[in-house]
Amino acid sequence: MVKKIIFLLCVVSIIVACSSSDDSNSDNSDNFDRTALLSNYADDIIVPAIVNFQTKVADMDVARSNFVNDINQNNLDLLSEAWLEAYGAWQYVAMYNIGIAETFTANENGFRVYFNVYPVTTNLIESAASGTDYNLNAETYFAAQGFPALDFLIHGIADSDTTPLDKFTTNVNFDGYIDYLTNVQSQINNRSNTILNDWQNTFRDEFVANTSSSVTGSFSKIVNDYINYYERALRANKIGTPAGNFSAGQTFPDKVEAYYKNDVSKELALLGLDAVQKFFNGQSFDNSSTSSESFASYLDYLENSELKNDINAQFEAARQQIQSLNDSFSQQVIDDNTQMTEAYDALQAAVVLLKVDMASIFDVQIDFQDNDGD
Amino acid sequence: MPNTLSTYLNTKTSAAPLAVFRIGFGVMMLLSIIRFWSYGWIEKLYLNPKFNFSYYGLEWIKPVGNLTYLIFFICGLAALFIALGLKYRIAVITFFLSFTYIELMDKTTYLNHYYFISLLSFLMCFLPANAYYSVDNFISKKQYHNIPKWTIDSVKLLLGIVYVYAGLAKINSDWLFKAMPLKIWLPSKYDLPLIGETLMQQHWFHVAMSWSGMLYDLCIPFLLLYRKTRWFAFALVVFFHVFTRVLFPIGMFPYIMIISSLIFFDAHIHERMLNFFRGIFKTFKLAKEKIHSHTYHYKRQNLVLPLLAIFFGIQLLLPFRYVLYPGELFWTEEGYRFSWRVMLIEKTGYTEFKVVDGKTKTAFLVNNSDFLTPFQEKEMSTQPDFILEYAHFLGQHFESQGHKNIEIYVDSYVALNGRRSKRYIDPNVDLLKQKESLKPKDWILPFKDEIKGL
Numbered sequence: 001m002v003k004k005i006i007f008l009l010c011v012v013s014i015i016v017a018c019s020s021s022d023d024s025n026s027d028n029s030d031n032f033d034r035t036a037l038l039s040n041y042a043d044d045i046i047v048p049a050i051v052n053f054q055t056k057v058a059d060m061d062v063a064r065s066n067f068v069n070d071i072n073q074n075n076l077d078l079l080s081e082a083w084l085e086a087y088g089a090w091q092y093v094a095m096y097n098i099g100i101a102e103t104f105t106a107n108e109n110g111f112r113v114y115f116n117v118y119p120v121t122t123n124l125i126e127s128a129a130s131g132t133d134y135n136l137n138a139e140t141y142f143a144a145q146g147f148p149a150l151d152f153l154i155h156g157i158a159d160s161d162t163t164p165l166d167k168f169t170t171n172v173n174f175d176g177y178i179d180y181l182t183n184v185q186s187q188i189n190n191r192s193n194t195i196l197n198d199w200q201n202t203f204r205d206e207f208v209a210n211t212s213s214s215v216t217g218s219f220s221k222i223v224n225d226y227i228n229y230y231e232r233a234l235r236a237n238k239i240g241t242p243a244g245n246f247s248a249g250q251t252f253p254d255k256v257e258a259y260y261k262n263d264v265s266k267e268l269a270l271l272g273l274d275a276v277q278k279f280f281n282g283q284s285f286d287n288s289s290t291s292s293e294s295f296a297s298y299l300d301y302l303e304n305s306e307l308k309n310d311i312n313a314q315f316e317a318a319r320q321q322i323q324s325l326n327d328s329f330s331q332q333v334i335d336d337n338t339q340m341t342e343a344y345d346a347l348q349a350a351v352v353l354l355k356v357d358m359a360s361i362f363d364v365q366i367d368f369q370d371n372d373g374d
Numbered sequence: 375m376p377n378t379l380s381t382y383l384n385t386k387t388s389a390a391p392l393a394v395f396r397i398g399f400g401v402m403m404l405l406s407i408i409r410f411w412s413y414g415w416i417e418k419l420y421l422n423p424k425f426n427f428s429y430y431g432l433e434w435i436k437p438v439g440n441l442t443y444l445i446f447f448i449c450g451l452a453a454l455f456i457a458l459g460l461k462y463r464i465a466v467i468t469f470f471l472s473f474t475y476i477e478l479m480d481k482t483t484y485l486n487h488y489y490f491i492s493l494l495s496f497l498m499c500f501l502p503a504n505a506y507y508s509v510d511n512f513i514s515k516k517q518y519h520n521i522p523k524w525t526i527d528s529v530k531l532l533l534g535i536v537y538v539y540a541g542l543a544k545i546n547s548d549w550l551f552k553a554m555p556l557k558i559w560l561p562s563k564y565d566l567p568l569i570g571e572t573l574m575q576q577h578w579f580h581v582a583m584s585w586s587g588m589l590y591d592l593c594i595p596f597l598l599l600y601r602k603t604r605w606f607a608f609a610l611v612v613f614f615h616v617f618t619r620v621l622f623p624i625g626m627f628p629y630i631m632i633i634s635s636l637i638f639f640d641a642h643i644h645e646r647m648l649n650f651f652r653g654i655f656k657t658f659k660l661a662k663e664k665i666h667s668h669t670y671h672y673k674r675q676n677l678v679l680p681l682l683a684i685f686f687g688i689q690l691l692l693p694f695r696y697v698l699y700p701g702e703l704f705w706t707e708e709g710y711r712f713s714w715r716v717m718l719i720e721k722t723g724y725t726e727f728k729v730v731d732g733k734t735k736t737a738f739l740v741n742n743s744d745f746l747t748p749f750q751e752k753e754m755s756t757q758p759d760f761i762l763e764y765a766h767f768l769g770q771h772f773e774s775q776g777h778k779n780i781e782i783y784v785d786s787y788v789a790l791n792g793r794r795s796k797r798y799i800d801p802n803v804d805l806l807k808q809k810e811s812l813k814p815k816d817w818i819l820p821f822k823d824e825i826k827g828l
Binding site for chain 2: 032034108211212213214217240244245246247248249250302306307348351352353355356357359360361362363364365366371372373374
């Protein structure tokens with residue numbers, strides 16, 4: 001009898017030992033091909049988007065350098081154009097808080113804090129220009145760097161100035177502003193280069209190989225990143241916050257994306273939504289294929305094509321709502337905030353479909369926190 | 375008949391199975407506490423949250439800051455004392471009180487396993503588990519080879535209730551005919567060696583697992599009771615619990631159940647296990663004192679037995695309290711807890727709170743992560759009593775911030791067992807006007823589907 005018990009205990013320990021290993025056999029039978037899904041996401045969508053972003057950031061750096069070397073309105077306009085191009089490219093990478101990007105910060109907004117926290121805190125920029133020590137890596141300066149800071153530097157008017165260009169010419173702290181512009185740009189350069197290098201050198205393979213079903217597996221992480229981006233960065237930040245959804249009806253025309261340029265908030269929001277929908281359907285970044293292994297095809301595999309269609313329909317409905325808005329969300333909020341909240345509602349309806357229906361069918365834990373279950 | 379009963383109650387049996395059970399229980403509990411502590415869960419689950427979800431009527435039971443660690447320490451120490459059989463009675467009462475206090479601090483962490491431990495330790499307060507092979511024997515220089523048979527049987531009965539009720543709860547159309555929620559859970563374990571990409575993806579396998587899970591739960595206590603099937607049953611117990619451990623994050627529970635089921639075995643097997651320990655102690659040359667054997671006499675049996683009869687009566691009835699509530703149990707979860715309903719539902723929810731000024735009609739939305747941990751938010755989103763309690767907390771919070779005429783409404787959606795999400799809570803009901811009680815909550819929207827079964 002004792003032998004039997006010892007035998008059973010051995011069996012238990014062997015099975016336990018096996019259960020805690022992270023090995024994944026990727027000998028695929030006729031099942032859903034997770035490696036194909038992850039490599040499609042990495043090779044056709046994420047990495048091309050980051051490459052494109054990095055190119056646009058480099059173009060912007062050239063425009064900035066031209067401007068600094070020869071400060072005039074024409075060069076500032078060229079910098080503004082390059083800024084808008086890069087800002088548009090950013091919308092296609094903002095959701096990938098994974099790999100080295102994830103290690104940048106523990107903030108719930110992820111690596112986006114180094115690129116796109118708005119509204120920008122102009123006081124910080126103005127006092128930095130006047131000689132106050134500053135550190136763009138510090139949390140205080142999350143709201144004083146990235147595209148919103150450039151937006152203010154390029155399009156905003158500093159205290160006591162009359163035009164945006166004055167910052168760099170007649171303002172007493174003009175060299176402080178030039179330095180700040182350069183430092184914000186190099187922060188963007190460094191962070192985006194680090195991310196691209198990580199994907200190209202090591203993380204792409206790591207990402208595709210990590211087919212584990214656990215919460216640290218690539219699939220679970222990318223689902224979480226995706227929903228987090230959609231809910232916070234797209235739904236709340238771009239539309240909900242300026243429309244007063246979180247502030248007892250008090251609207252904030254100044255809390256829109258690209259407030260100082262002002263007439264591009266709709267364009268940027270539509271690009272963000274486009275990135276979200278393409279990712280859902282697995283449409284490649286260069287549009288050479290319209291669908292591939294993706295959330296959408298996984299829903300098909302799990303016999304939930306109806307949900308897939310409903311999600312796409314809801315994205316379309318949200319797109320139409322946003323398209324009917326003013327190019328400037330600031331203006332829209334002032335003129336007719338009801339339309340703005342309707343756009344919010346359309347985006348919100350998809351949150352439920354993604355965060356409840358899709359996450360439940362994928363059996364992916366959202367915002368995972370470690371604990372035992374029944 | 376009364377004679378048969380009194381004969382039974384006076385029947386004696388070997389004390390060894392209960393001694394082994396006591397040691398196993400104490401060791402498992404000690405390990406559980408150490409594991410819980412070392413994972414940082416005390417901080418994460420009890421100290422970090424700004425708000426704790428309380429049980430109805432037990433709102434005064436809360437984490438007590440850093441003293442919470444002391445409660446866990448006392449609980450672990452009591453478990454060690456139970457294992458040693460040292461000051462057993464005080465130890466097991468201390469364990470029951472501290473463990474139960476911990477479980478009642480925040481209902482977010484409710485698990486049937488924890489409830490089971492609370493009940494079992496309550497029962498053990500009345501059992502002579504230190505009669506044999508305990509340190510107490512050395513202190514009193516007395517040991518008892520035989521104890522009343524009912525004391526061991528009461529543990530078997532509790533285990534039997536857990537299994538059979540868990541089995542009965544599985545007799546429903548979602549579990550048996552739709553293979554839900556296993557149909558959702560198993561395919562997501564695609565990365566298990568060998569079976570992940572094969573069996574785990576097959577519908578017939580999900581159905582087979584559901585049916586065998588139900589049959590296992592219903593039959594296992596009886597298979598363990600009969601000597602001829604006992605070893606087979608024990609092998610099943612080991613296989614079933616280890617398999618579920620591989621599939622799901624269920625912590626120490628499978629091991630606790632495996633160790634517990636040893637109590638069904640005959641005394642001579644337990645004697646051999648104790649001999650194994652004796653062998654170890656002998657090699658360490660621990661002094662062997664002379665201990666006299668006595669006949670065990672259970673004190674106040676006339677008082678304890680009716681009490682335990684009431685205890686088991688409650689256990690038998692409580693899981694059926696759901697029939698007093700209208701609506702689908704899995705949807706409303708009214709009467710769901712404390713009923714051995716394990717792994718029955720895959721529920722995902724989304725609940726957004728809207729704080730409205732009743733006079734000006736202005737409103738704002740609440741960011742739940744400002745107040746709740748991700749785990750709390752997840753549990754809150756699918757359980758109405760959580761939603762109500764949280765709404766009242768928000769009401770107090772925003773009132774203290776100077777907001778006036780506060781009304782709180784929710785935008786709430788829940789998906790149950792693979793069905794599409796549906797609105798869960800009536801969006802037109804001001805939750806601040808609703809009070810928690812045991813009465814049915816009429817602001818839960820109907821399920822609009824049917825799950826047949828118990």
